[in-house]
Amino acid sequence: MAIDxxxxxxxxxxxxxxxxxxxxxxxxxxxxxACCKNGDGSxxxxxxxxxxxxxxxxxxxxxxxxxxxxPDGEAAVVFARRxxxxxxxxxxxxxxxxxxxxxxxxRHFCGHGFFSGDGRLLxxxxxxxxxxxxxxxxxDVAAGYRRIGELDSGGVGPHEALLLRDGHMAIIANGGIATxxxxxxxxxxxxxxxxxxxxxxxxxxxxAEIATLxxxxxxxxxxxxxxAGDGTIWFGGQYEGPAQDAVPLVGRYRPGGAITLIDAxxxxxxxxxxxxxxxxxxxxxxRIATTSPRGGRAIxxxxxxxxxxxxxxxxxxxxxxxxxxxxxLSDGQGGVRQPGGERMHPLAWDNHxxxxxxx
Amino acid sequence: xRLLLAFAFAAVVVLPARAEPDFxxxxxxxxxxxxxxxxxxxxxxxxDQSTAMQALCDAPSAAALETARDRFEAVVLAWSAVELIRFxxxxxxxxxxxxxxxxxxKGRGLKQVQAILATQDxxxxxxxxxxxxxxxxxxxxxxxxVLHGTGAEDLAAGAPYRCAYGEAISSVxxxxxxxxxxGWSDDGGFARSMRDAGGGNALYQSHGEVVQDFLRxxxxxxxxxxxxxxxxxxxxxxxxxxxKRAPYWRSELTLAAIMANLRGVExxxxxxxxxxxxxxxxxxxxxxxxxxxxxxxxxDALMRNGGAxxxxxxxxxxxxxxSYVMIPLAGATRVIAENYPTALGLTLGFNSLDGD
Numbered sequence: 001m002a003i004d005x006x007x008x009x010x011x012x013x014x015x016x017x018x019x020x021x022x023x024x025x026x027x028x029x030x031x032x033x034a035c036c037k038n039g040d041g042s043x044x045x046x047x048x049x050x051x052x053x054x055x056x057x058x059x060x061x062x063x064x065x066x067x068x069x070x071p072d073g074e075a076a077v078v079f080a081r082r083x084x085x086x087x088x089x090x091x092x093x094x095x096x097x098x099x100x101x102x103x104x105x106x107r108h109f110c111g112h113g114f115f116s117g118d119g120r121l122l123x124x125x126x127x128x129x130x131x132x133x134x135x136x137x138x139x140d141v142a143a144g145y146r147r148i149g150e151l152d153s154g155g156v157g158p159h160e161a162l163l164l165r166d167g168h169m170a171i172i173a174n175g176g177i178a179t180x181x182x183x184x185x186x187x188x189x190x191x192x193x194x195x196x197x198x199x200x201x202x203x204x205x206x207x208a209e210i211a212t213l214x215x216x217x218x219x220x221x222x223x224x225x226x227x228a229g230d231g232t233i234w235f236g237g238q239y240e241g242p243a244q245d246a247v248p249l250v251g252r253y254r255p256g257g258a259i260t261l262i263d264a265x266x267x268x269x270x271x272x273x274x275x276x277x278x279x280x281x282x283x284x285x286x287r288i289a290t291t292s293p294r295g296g297r298a299i300x301x302x303x304x305x306x307x308x309x310x311x312x313x314x315x316x317x318x319x320x321x322x323x324x325x326x327x328x329l330s331d332g333q334g335g336v337r338q339p340g341g342e343r344m345h346p347l348a349w350d351n352h353x354x355x356x357x358x359x
Numbered sequence: 360x361r362l363l364l365a366f367a368f369a370a371v372v373v374l375p376a377r378a379e380p381d382f383x384x385x386x387x388x389x390x391x392x393x394x395x396x397x398x399x400x401x402x403x404x405x406x407d408q409s410t411a412m413q414a415l416c417d418a419p420s421a422a423a424l425e426t427a428r429d430r431f432e433a434v435v436l437a438w439s440a441v442e443l444i445r446f447x448x449x450x451x452x453x454x455x456x457x458x459x460x461x462x463x464x465k466g467r468g469l470k471q472v473q474a475i476l477a478t479q480d481x482x483x484x485x486x487x488x489x490x491x492x493x494x495x496x497x498x499x500x501x502x503x504x505v506l507h508g509t510g511a512e513d514l515a516a517g518a519p520y521r522c523a524y525g526e527a528i529s530s531v532x533x534x535x536x537x538x539x540x541x542g543w544s545d546d547g548g549f550a551r552s553m554r555d556a557g558g559g560n561a562l563y564q565s566h567g568e569v570v571q572d573f574l575r576x577x578x579x580x581x582x583x584x585x586x587x588x589x590x591x592x593x594x595x596x597x598x599x600x601x602x603k604r605a606p607y608w609r610s611e612l613t614l615a616a617i618m619a620n621l622r623g624v625e626x627x628x629x630x631x632x633x634x635x636x637x638x639x640x641x642x643x644x645x646x647x648x649x650x651x652x653x654x655x656x657x658x659d660a661l662m663r664n665g666g667a668x669x670x671x672x673x674x675x676x677x678x679x680x681x682s683y684v685m686i687p688l689a690g691a692t693r694v695i696a697e698n699y700p701t702a703l704g705l706t707l708g709f710n711s712l713d714g715d
Contacts (some may be wrong), residue, residue: 037391070685084714116546132464173650178464180464182464183462183464186462188464191460204483235400241450242450242451243447243450244552244561246561277715278712293710293711294714296708316708316710318710319711331710332708333708349710350709350710351715
């Protein structure tokens with residue numbers, strides 16, 4: 001095939017513009033992992049550098065969701081979006097895929113997970129759909145991510161989960177919505193859903209606490225969380241009740257305490273359209289970002305005063321991760337915005353953007 | 360060459376921007392011509408059903424049971440035509456689930472209904488207390504079991520508790536139907552928010568957003584019919600069929616209800632959405648109509664052939680035809696979900712459309 005000289009030059013020009021001196025070092029430092037939908041409709045998992053340049057792209061058979069980063073920052077596990085069953089392991093320093101594994105036949109991933117503090121075990125939120133109960137699947141990293149057991153998630157429809165700094169207790173957002181792959185993505189129990197935040201001992205499997213919402217908010221599905229610097233867990237919900245209801249969407253929880261909802265002007269919550277897609281904490285732990293693709297809104301909160309400090313309009317924004325100074329936000333139009341600048345990629349960023357430097 | 364380019368550029372600039380489609384008009388027509396009359400028909404069918412149940416309980420007979428079953432068919436068809444409206448008043452007080460608790464995974468709802476009948480639960484045969492019980496025991500699937508499930512034949516000779524429970528369900532259905540109708544027709548209600556879409560409106564910033572909800576309702580209904588009601592029931596092969604997953608198999612109304620679902624979608628497209636398409640995209644309306652007609656023709660032929668749903672879904676020929684129906688349904692879904700929004704300038708973002 002003849003290569004059009006002009007196209008070649010254009011191509012070189014384009015890649016030169018995109019990559020910041022890729023030849024200076026062996027491999028540019030990976031900073032983020034995200035999933036996306038490409039322009040041709042295919043799906044991928046991507047490693048990005050701190051300036052949001054694409055370092056590596058791995059094709060996925062179906063839509064991916066979030067990634068768990070190993071504490072040493074050298075590996076990421078990308079999970080299928082529910083009700084998918086695939087997971088793949090990325091080697092972050094070397095920008096390559098090194099392994100893949102699946103959830104068992106009678107479980108599917110819920111899209112999120114985390115590593116144990118020593119990086120030896122991976123915990124994934126999963127749906128035991130026949131029993132309509134949530135579990136944390138436990139995978140042995142050294143044994144090629146062999147599944148060695150599971151723990152009760154303390155509720156139905158687990159979604160995001162994170163490990164407390166003590167390395168002992170997991171916090172699990174149980175969205176409360178029952179689903180079954182026989183009825184793909186159909187919500188089966190909206191009338192009596194019961195979301196919760198559970199605290200689970202990852203060593204003993206004991207469900208130490210289950211915190212619930214007041215009855216009038218039982219249709220607020222708790223799905224995404226981040227731990228603030230003061231140890232409180234901030235969460236964002238998705239409300240399944242009537243569209244006209246004015247409900248708080250953001251709350252906080254401290255293990256041993258109760259869930260409290262964050263007061264904010266009704267118009268601010270309204271701008272999020274009953275739907276928060278991601279929650280992230282800043283590197284200093286002092287600020288929380290909540291994004292709403294449906295409202296096209298990113299709202300930043302002060303963790304200490306519990307007040308909103310910034311509201312930005314960004315169409316289809318969802319991904320949020322800590323950056324050097326503030327937050328990186330990704331959107332469905334391919335944009336990656338951070339205090340230093342803004343990049344556009346010809347693809348749609350999926351729900352989550354995960355920072356490698358920090359869990 | 361330079362001149363030509365300049366001219367082309369100028370032509371682009373000078374061309375007037377195309378006027379936005381008349382979203383407000385479409386919203387008005389869909390509310391007036393589809394939703395309000397649809398719920399009105401549902402209310403009247405529900406009231407007739409309630410009357411027939413009362414007559415059956417007052418004077419049990421084979422004829423009275425027959426009438427009650429006929430009325431059940433009418434109320435199921437009326438509901439199925441508006442089943443696609445899953446938002447607004449249908450979301451309040453869990454009315455959608457109260458009327459139509461389905462899918463019933465592992466028959467959990469069915470077990471509750473059976474337990475009520477077995478224990479003759481005194482709080483279930485009175486509408487006031489029944490309405491406070493589980494959503495699974497007060498809607499159309501529960502009433503179907505009373506009228507068509509095991510032991511239903513006893514109603515003709517008099518089965519006082521079963522009949523009273525059925526009567527209570529039919530009253531609750533009628534009350535919920537009326538609440539839905541009122542929710543749409545009350546000035547200041549949900550319909551008002553749709554009509555008054557715009558800045559300052561808490562629910563809808565524009566009539567285009569309302570139209571997006573209608574398009575989504577049509578898409579979801581087609582997906583529910585295709586993937587859940589048909590696909591999940593018939594499985595990949597006749598021997599893998601699980602036909603009892605489909606709604607209304609006891610009353611043999613599965614196909615008729617699906618047809619009513621499709622008519623509901625057609626009515627919404629015809630009443631307001633098709634007219635919005637700019638001339639160069641008018642063919643999308645024809646494409647949806649064609650696909651739905653293909654599906655309906657096949658379903659219609661299956662209905663005319665008769666035969667029980669359970670045999671149909673698990674039999675070679677029935678399975679083949681039902682599998683075929685899924686193809687045009689997928690086609691119609693794709694056009695409504697992808698081509699309409701693009702043609703109308705209403706494309707939803709990747710994350711907003713279907714997040715997690």
